[in-house]
Structures are given as C-alpha cells and as structure tokens.
Amino acid sequence: MQRYILSLLTLFLLIPAAAQPKYEVRAAWVTAVYGLDWPRSKATTTPESIRRQQKELTDILDKLKAANFNTVLFQTRTRGDVIYKSSIEPFNSILTGKTGGDPGYDPLAFAVLECHKRGMECHAWMVTIPLGNRRHVASLGNQSVTKKRKEICVAYKNEYFLNPGHPSTKEYLMKLVREVVTRYDVDGVHFDYLRYPENAPRFPDSYDFKRYGKGRSLAQWRRDNLTDIVRYIYKGVKEIKPWVKVSTCPVGKYKDTSRYSSRGWNAFNTVYQDPQGWLGEGIQDQIYPMLYFRQNNFYPFVLDWQEQSNGRQVIPGLGIYFLHPDEGNWIREDIDRQINFVRSHGLAGEAHYRVQYLMDNTQGIYDELEENFYRYPALQPPMPWLDNEAPTAPSDLRISPEGNGCLLLTWQAATDNDRMNMPRYVIYASDTYPVDTTNPENIIAQNVRGTQYTYAPIYPWTEKIYFAVTAVDRYGNEGKAVQGF
Template identity: 75%
Template sequence: MHLFIFILLLLFPFISTMAQPKFEVRAAWITAVYGLDWPRTKATNPQTILQQKEELVDILDKLKEANFNTILFQTRTRGDVLYPSAIEPFNSILTGQIGGNPGYDPLAFAVEECHKRGMECHAWMVTIPLGNKKHVASLGKKSVTKQNKDICVPYKSEYFLNPGNPATKEYLMKLVREVVGNYDVDGVHFDYLRYPEYAPLFPDKYDFKRYGQGRSLEQWRRDNISEIVRYIYKGVKVMKPWVKVSTCPVGKYRDTSRYSSRGWNAFHTVYQDPQGWLGEGIQDQIYPMMYFQGNSFYPFALDWQEQSNGRQVIPGLGIYFLHPDEGSWSRDEIDRQINFIRSQRMAGEAHYRVKYVMDNTQGLYDELIENFYSYPALQPSMPWLDNVPPSTPSELKVSPINNGYTELSWQEATDNDQRNKPMYVIYASDKYPVDINNPENIVAQSIRETSYIYAPIIPWSAKKYFAVTAIDRYGNESKASQGRK
C-alpha cells in the first residue's frame, strides 16, 4: 500500500468524528443534456409543463431536505440553452423540438425555486464544444456554426468554438451577459472551458501563426483559455460583483511532488491553467472534476488547496461510480473523500450527478442526511470581493401564534453594497443566548423578508430562544439579534 494512503487510513477514525462545519458548499450538478437528471417529461401542453416543473421541484425538495445549499443548473449544453435567448435556440430536451418554447422560462423557474429553499442557483454553461455534426445540423440556421462561422472549427467528428480566435471570448461573454443581466443567478459555472484532450491536430494553425507572438503552441493555447476566463470574470464583476464565477477543470492540475498524474492533467492534456487563474484572482471558486479514488484523489486535492490563493476549492466527487453500471466503488470511498475535504478545510464538495443522490445509490442520500449533512451550512464568504458584514437586525420580536408556531419579526439591516438588500439567517436553541457558531442551531437561511414563521414539525421539539443575523451576497454575516418567547 502506498504510504500516502496508508497514513490517511490511519487517520480516518479521527477525521470521521469531525464536527460539521458551519460554512460549507454542498453542491449538486443537475444535468439537462439528454435528460440525464432532468427533465423526463417533454413540455408540450399545460399539463406536461406542470409535470416538467414538478420534476425539478421534487429534486430541489429532496436536496433541501438533505441540507444541500448550491445547485449547478445546466443552462447551456452544446450550442443550445435552457432559457429564452436572443443568441442560441432552446435545447430540444425541453419540448422534443429544436428551439421549441417550453411555455415557461426554465432558468427563471430554477432560480426562483432555489431561492425559495434558501439555496444558491448557479448557471452551469458548457462553453467550447458545440456537439457532433448531426447535432449541429439539427440546429439549422440557428447554430452558432452558421451565425458565427468564423469562430467555429470542425475537429474529428465534432464542432468547437475556437479559443484561438479573439472573437470567441466576446461571443461567450454575450451569452453570459444575457444570463447574468436577466436572471438573479448566484453564480456562473463554466464547463469544458478547454481544448479537446490530446489535440495536437486541432485546426488552429492559421490563428497560431497570426497571434502566437513567439510562444510555443502549448503556451499560446493555454493563454487563450486563460484570456477567456479573465475576460468573462472581469465582465461579470462589472455587472454584478457578487455573482460567483467558477469552472470545473480537469481534476488533476499536473504532476505533484507527491504523485504523478500519469499523463492525464489539466495543464498538458487540455491546456488549462486553473492554478494560474486562482493565483491571478480570476476565479471565485473551482470545482475540479476529481472523479478518482486513492492516490489519484488525495494528493491532487491537497495540491488544489495549497495553490488556491484563498479562493474556494470544491472538489467534484464521482458519485456515479457507486452505480454498478458505472464503476465498482463502494460508498465508504465517498465517505473518506468528504472527511478528507473537511480535514483540509476545503470549501466543500459537489456531487456528480444529482440522479445518484436522488436514487440513494448505495445508501448515499441516507448517509448524507443522517451523518454528513444532518445540519444546514451557510455559504463560505468571499473576502477578496467584500469583507464588510451588514448591520445587525434590530428590534427582534418573538410572538407565539396559533398551532404552537412562533412569529419572528425584526427591523431591516443595511449593507455597504446598496445594490442588494441583506438576507437573514434564523437560529433557534433551548439555551440562551443562542450559539450562532453551532450549525445545529440553524433553522433557515437566505430569508429575504423581515419576518419568519417558526413551525417545528413536532410541537414538543419547539425551541424557546431565537437569534437572527443579516448576511450579504458575499457571505459576510452580522452579529446576532437575540430573542425569546
């Protein structure tokens, strides 16, 4: 057994008893491409529109029950989208028809439903690949390959946006501007922001000759991807600085001093430099796709965290490997990975894909709800963007009402960023004052009003003491206003 893993296994009993953190990203990817996670029903009439919406609500309800707090909602797939766009057509998965209007706005619906449940909604956008020739042909005149053919290139049997063309970043930013400008998303999350793997023959010789400026082909390609990341990051921050900008890079950056990447890594294989992006401060979060076990996971997770420059590293966990059709993982592999992430004070983890959470594959959902996520968690703060908490909510009133419920009300807090009103976190306990550092006491988060009805499921479990804090969209939390029945 390798020494690295042996030490981890020795530590495991102690790590597994760690308290749940109060601040932690708990994310799930909801995959729309091919309807893998959602939707199952095509929206073609009022009844099926309602059914399609209810399928998403069921997913969000179940994730909320398990104290997830972040939804990565697929918003762009391969040159098509899940919202009414002036740039690209609707994805056919919604209606069965290319460009078919589903009769509602799926992205607006997802944002609204996430916010109702105190969860963040990040628009997950696949960037560079445009799909195979059949898919591109099916989009007809609406395809970017027809509308903006100069920035598209064929490679093998697929089409891609060309990162070497400076107009590509403009095109992607146009899509991002639509999403960030028109929707109250909490983040934009970029997938496949890279070249195809092992692509020495990618057709960009003309662009390299024109723009290479003495760099190697590899460095030029890497710089092209970094420039897209930089351009989009800065563009989003001009619009709405609180919107989180993230990517999901290949899960191994490159070889580490601890372990080899065995020829599969972000830096050399697909020309990504995500540690460079973190160092430059042009990412708020990264979700490295760490769908690996053992020495292919732990040394590389440590490497990401050590090079994070204080930004949030949220490893993507390959929970799909728990299904016998996908792999031969046992659930304790995921348990160990979450324990390790917490032991290293990483920002949280993301689950790929939500179907395997919903299906309780190998008891994963039960384990999360009973053990790892048995209490809520708040979003980690982003001090590099804003580190000033809102004012403390004042005049907290606690009033018993019918059915054993309790109404809380308070005066609005204020924040230094005038564009956003603060949200509120509700705490409850049998002890006074309520300990707001204990996540067990969190009752609700991201409350957007200045009142809240406390309605315990079991009347005799009702708490007597309450606290309310204000929290801004950068994750800064105020001091608490305390109250009692």
C-alpha cells in the same frame, strides 16, 4: 514515497470525522443534456405538461433541501443551445422535443426562483467550447452558432467547437454570460469544458497560431487563449454584478505532483488548462476540480489544489456516479472518506456529480448525507477578496404565536455597505439563551428574504425556545445577531 503517502492517508482516514462545519459549499450538478437528470417529460402546449416538467425539478430541489444542500449547479447551456429564453441561441430540444421549441415558461427563471425559495443558491452551469457532433449541429439548422458565427467555429473529429484561439470567441461567450447575469438573479456562473479536446495536437487552429502565437509554443499559446477567456469573462461579470460567483470545473488533476503522478492525464498538458494560474491571478472565485478518482489518485491532488488556491474556494467534485455498478466498482465508503478528507483539510466544500444518483440513493449515498454528513445546515463561505464588511445586526426581534403551533418572527431590517442588495437573513433556534450562532445545529433557515419568518416546530411545543437572527450579504459576510424569545 507513494507507499508512505498511502500509509499516512490510511492512518488519517481511521480518525473519526470532525464536527460539521458551519460554512460549507454543498453542491450538486443538475444535468439537462439528454435529460440525464432533468427533464424527463416534455413541455408541450398544455399547462399540465408544463406543471409536470416543473414538478420534476421541484421534486429534485425538495430532496436536496431536505438533505441540507445549499448550492444547485443548474445546466443552462448545453452544446450550442440553452435552457432559458435567449436571443442568441435556441432552446434545447430536451424541453419540448423540438429544437428551439418554447416550453411555455423560462426554465432558468423558474429554477432560480425555486432554489431561492428553499434557501439554496442557483448557479448557471454553462458548457463553453464544445458545440456537439455533426448530427446535433445539423439539428440546430440556421440557429446554430456554426451558421451565425462560422468564423469562430471549427470542426474536429466529427464534432464542432468554438475556437479558443480566435479573439472573438471570448466576446461571443461573454455575450451569453451577460444575457444570463443581467436578466436572472443567479448566484453564480459555472463554466464547463473550458478546455481544448483531449490530446488534440491536430486541432485545426494552425492559422490562428501563426497569426497570434507571437513566439510562444503551441501549448503555451493554447493555455493563454483559455486564460484570456477566463479573465475576460470574470472581469465582465464583476462589472455587471460583482457578487455573482465565477467558477469552472477543470480536469481534476492539475499536473504531476511531488506526492503522486497524474500518469500523463492532467489539465495543464492534456487539455491546456491553467486553473491554478487562474486562481493565482484572482480570476476565479470558486473552482470545482472534477476529482472523479479515489485513493491516491484523489488525496494528493486535493492537497495540491488547496495549496495553490490563493485563498479562493476549492470545492472538489466527487464522482458519486461510480457508485452505480454500470459505472464503476466504488463503495460508499470511498465517498465517505473523501468528504472526511476534504473537511479535515479545510476546503470550502464538495460537489456531487450527478444529482440523479442522489435521487436514487445509490448505495445509500443520499441517506448517508442526510443523516450524517449534512445532518445540519451550512452557510455559504464568505468571499473576503470581493467584500469583507458584514451587514449591521437586525433589531427589535419579536416572536408571537401564529396558530397551529407556529411562531411568527419579525424584526427590523439590517443595512449593508452594498446598496445594490438587501441583506438576507439566517434564523437560529435553541433551548438555551443566548442562542449560540456559531453552532450549525441551531440553524433553522437561511437566505430568508424580507423581515419575517414563520417557524413551524417539528415536535409539539414543550418548552421555551430562544431565537436569534443575523444578516448575511451576497458575499457571505454574516453580521451580529439579535436575540429574542
């Protein structure tokens, strides 16, 4: 059976890549812990240091935008500390060199604003259960949750964790999530390490298991604890801002499949996650399984996620860090084949771990994405389980010269059934009329706010260009176009 699958996949992967989809999540994780991706410099009391740290981030965002990425997974909570102005947990020391040190600006507010300027979504990436090793926790002092809420924390193998088995843990995490979702215009909240430590039969939760287990096995009780956290947070987010996407990045292999074995290392048995159950219950909008594997350890498990998605968006996480010789022995064609496979099977997109390997163009991965796979923009896939009513078409599209070869596009606003949000707009341009808005090659801008847009052509004006504008709501529903020239 395994030899048959490998032969079939090898044959399939020789087929040329399909046309680029119009709707596709193209995401990258921006890692703040230890300054792995950002920041590299400290923000001190001087304006220059703040600008330098901010520029490091905008340089990353500029490069992602140039390659038509549309989603930034921005690390917002690390291990018991955060990258925003919180009333609950302290600033991470990576910002200033000092635990709790104020960098002089709000990094999450800045990241959201700069992502939106570039038409990209910003998702708050929050590490949930781990709190760090003893040295890290000690550095937080009295600001650590282990001091403030010691009843929901446990020590295990020289590290501290929130205890998923304590009923108040989900409330504490939701308090952090509420702070982020209420105060910031994030497009999503993305949960990492929402799991138990790997192979942890002696995790110190026996007291809670005796009290709350209610006849279940230890493994099932632990899985239920994590599911209860996911359910509580999902419902809480939807009560505040129903359009905000809720996602997790579980272990890449759910369980053994009939196609291929996980070799005993999987989400369900090793870390007590039940993410396919979360999808089936509808308490996830997106899921980013960490499929940092290749060949038969990748393809069968991608199919398994898609088949159990319940119509939700599955975005495989690709381990592009293995392209670096210090990390692995992958070649770039491994990633090429994975993207081809993901697209050909109709998954919602892919995410790249992590952004530094894109910035460094490791084995030419950035060039390959910019010039080939992501040559044209892509819109966010819609979420019909939340809202399936598109905005009306904008009207009265007008195009006028603005000098320096630029054109000013103006239009009358569209309306949407969700009165809490004004629609965003997608701008299309073509040499033919009417503009084909099904073709992603014609997209020149997305997530435009307001009712005007300045178009600066790359090449000198040589022929008449036609334009179209559509409205998109925050659930990804795109309405009809207004055409103009």
